[in-house]
Amino acid sequence: MAALITPALVCGVRSHGEHGAIARLLTPDHGLLAGYVRGGRSRALRPVLLPGNSVKAEFRARTEEQLASLTVELEHSRAPLLSEPLPAAAIDWVCALTAAALPEGTPYPALYQALDGVLGAVDAAPAARGWAVALVRYELLLLAELGFGLDLGRCAATGGAQDLVYVSPRSAAAVSRDAAVGYESRLLPLPPFLLEGGAAEWDAILDGLRLTGFFLERSVLTEWKADVLAARDRLVDRLKRAVA
Incomplete structure (x- = not known):
């Protein structure tokens, strides 16, 4: 499974399924990337997946055609x-x-x-x-x-x-x-x-x-x-x- 760990800026988020979300992040070396965040609508992750936030992102996908799974760690919040x-x-x-x-x-x-x-x-x-x-x-x-x-x-x-x-x-x-x-x-x-x-x-x-x-x-x-x-x-x- 290929993995990419990169700084990123959250640009867009939409709900997917009951609890997940698909986030679109702009990265410095790979451009705009989309990934599925398990539990992305949870109380813990909603404040992280706000447009404008800076995050550390890890994308994992078996193939280039597959939507990557994505985990994010907050680096800088612009929520205020x-x-x-x-x-x-x-x-x-x-x-x-x-x-x-x-x-x-x-x-x-x-x-x-x-x-x-x-x-x-x-x-x-x-x-x-x-x-x-x-x-x-x-x-x-x-x-x-x-x-x-x-x-x-x-x-x-x-x-x-x-x-x-x-x-x-x-x-x-x-x-x-x-x-x-x-x-x-x-x-x-x-x-x-x-x-x-x-x-x-x-x-x-x-x-x-x-x-x-x-x-x-x-x-x-x-x-x-x-x-x-x-x-x-x-x-x-x-x-x-x-x-x-």
Whole structure:
């Protein structure tokens, strides 16, 4: 019986049978993996199998085709954050996105590190503006890792790299201010922090969420995965109300 022991981030959990659960975990070297947790709905394991938690996971399966049995040991709990509306919505969304978007068994080490960073920021930041920028960048990275990356380095119309302030929804490429004249209403705002790094004000963060949300909905969260966007809608709505 093959065994894999690895650190992991809990991304999704659903009930299976009377007492068990199927958990989907993001691992650093093996990507998204699913496993059956015996007693996963028990009082002892429910607090461990919360999206956003960091765990030590052991997967065992007789064949690659068989759903692995999974045991988990809690490394870091984010349960206290789930009683706070904004952090809870952020964790719910970013974990649901990861579980829905990634194919199983494909390594995405950069996404693992980035997701760990986002969850750590939600954990540590005293206010939402401290983690919202990281969340937008995670969405942008996920699009790129799945082959739907945005070209933000040059203007789609002129090829220049100066004064890039919009993104074309058709080409997913940046557009300069001059090239956008007359077409502004058809383009998506490109917030400066996605080009320059650093912190951002709320208007720019919300523009970033609008930008990544458009391409996630169009290219990644299609068909049956579209219901995952409800978690994102809750997050964006709570952010808008918090900064209104």
